[in-house]
Amino acid sequence: MKVRGKAWKFGDNISTDHITPGRYYHLRSNMPELAKHIMEDADPEFSKRFRPGDFIVAGENFGMGSSREHAPLALKIAGVSAVIAKSFARIFYRNAINIGLPLLIADTEEIESGDELEVDFGEGRIADVTRGIEIRANPLPEVMLRILNEGGLVSYVKKYGDIKIKI
Numbered sequence: 001m002k003v004r005g006k007a008w009k010f011g012d013n014i015s016t017d018h019i020t021p022g023r024y025y026h027l028r029s030n031m032p033e034l035a036k037h038i039m040e041d042a043d044p045e046f047s048k049r050f051r052p053g054d055f056i057v058a059g060e061n062f063g064m065g066s067s068r069e070h071a072p073l074a075l076k077i078a079g080v081s082a083v084i085a086k087s088f089a090r091i092f093y094r095n096a097i098n099i100g101l102p103l104l105i106a107d108t109e110e111i112e113s114g115d116e117l118e119v120d121f122g123e124g125r126i127a128d129v130t131r132g133i134e135i136r137a138n139p140l141p142e143v144m145l146r147i148l149n150e151g152g153l154v155s156y157v158k159k160y161g162d163i164k165i166k167i
Contacts (some may be wrong), residue, residue, distance in 0.1 A: 001102075001121045001145060003081045005053040007101060007128075009113040012044050014058050015065035016092065018042040020074045028070050036077040041042060052079025056120070057111045059085065072096035084108055084137065097144050098116025100152030106137035121145060 010018075019039045020034055027034040027121055039046040039056070056062075056075065061073060062085035072095050074082065082102040082162065096103050111117070115130040124139030140148070143163060150156040 001149065002118065003053070004116070004118045004129075005055050005081050005120075006051065006053050007057045007084075007111050007113060007115045007117050008039075008043075008046065008050060010056065010058040010062075012037070012059035012086075013040070013061045013064055014042055016063060016068055016071040017065055017092045019063065019071040021067070028068075029064075029075060031070070031077050033036070033075045038074050038078050038080075039147050040152060050080075051146075053081050054079075055081050055117055057085070057108050057113075057117075059081065059108060060087045060088055062087070063089040063096070064113065065089070067091045067095070069099060070093040072101045073099050082121070084119070097147055098153040100148055100150070100155070103127070103142070104137040106135050108135075121122065121148070140147040147164070 012107060018041045019038060024034055028162050034048060076099055084106055086108055106126055110133055111128055115128050118127040118129055121140050122145055124137040126135040126137055127158045147153050147156045152161055
């Protein structure tokens with residue numbers, strides 16, 4: 001699973017309120033409308049510059065805060081290819097995989113906003129085409145890749161009936 005797009009860089013401790021501002025909570029039943037406001041509190045100009053297929057890149061603890069799955073779902077609906085961060089809040093990580101939003105854990109120090117990235121989730125490889133560097137990430141486990149390829153956990157279970165994990 002490989003994707004290519006532009007990086008949009010954020011810092012540490014991006015909360016679910018940064019991702020989907022609380023003042024738009026009333027839009028949770030209209031996810032396409034809520035998706036128009038992603039990252040607005042972290043960067044008011046983000047929605048004007050972001051294009052579907054781009055990446056969000058961040059530091060530590062991305063997705064901290066509430067357990068609302070609206071935050072990763074809004075990112076997915078907006079067209080975010082993946083979020084790449086040094087670390088994720090645990091519940092955000094699980095919610096993102098469940099709804100089919102890819103995440104990678106990597107050292108994001110050398111990536112800058114505007115860099116063109118090519119990401120291989122299975123290999124855990126992030127090629128920063130702009131800077132001519134390669135960054136290694138933790139590759140996603142096979143079971144997570146299968147869930148993502150089906151569009152999320154619900155779609156996976158509907159198709160296969162259960163998750164088959166080799167132990």
